[in-house]
Amino acid sequence: MSKQNNPFGNYVQERLQIMAINQEEHSRESTKQGVTVRLDPGVVRAIDQIAKELDQSRQVFLVELIRTGLHEVIKAYADSCGDKAQEVYREFQDLMSFKEGDLQ
Secondary structure (H helix, E strand, C coil), X not given: CCHHHCHHHHHHHHHHHHHHHHHHHHCXXXXXXXXXXXXXXXXXXXXXXXXXXCCCCHHHHHHHXXXXXXXXXXXXXXXXXXXXXXXXXXHHHHHHCCCHHHHX
């Protein structure tokens, strides 16, 4: 099985990247914005169980899930833009990056 097709290897690599990002963002906690989502009880139980298995809180798991999922959606959307794919991807990355004014 090649490295690219190894789901566990991919997961570990993503987790390491997320951990590095989380460490950097930990100092920027005051800049985060709340979002409320209403989910079915079964979905919440599944989220809680996965978070528990990963030894994480629900919050940490959901942040990672949203960040990873959003990254994949942005890549797919950018890829659908043909010749403008790189430009679209960079625009979204710029939107997601920390800005100096975010602390105000």
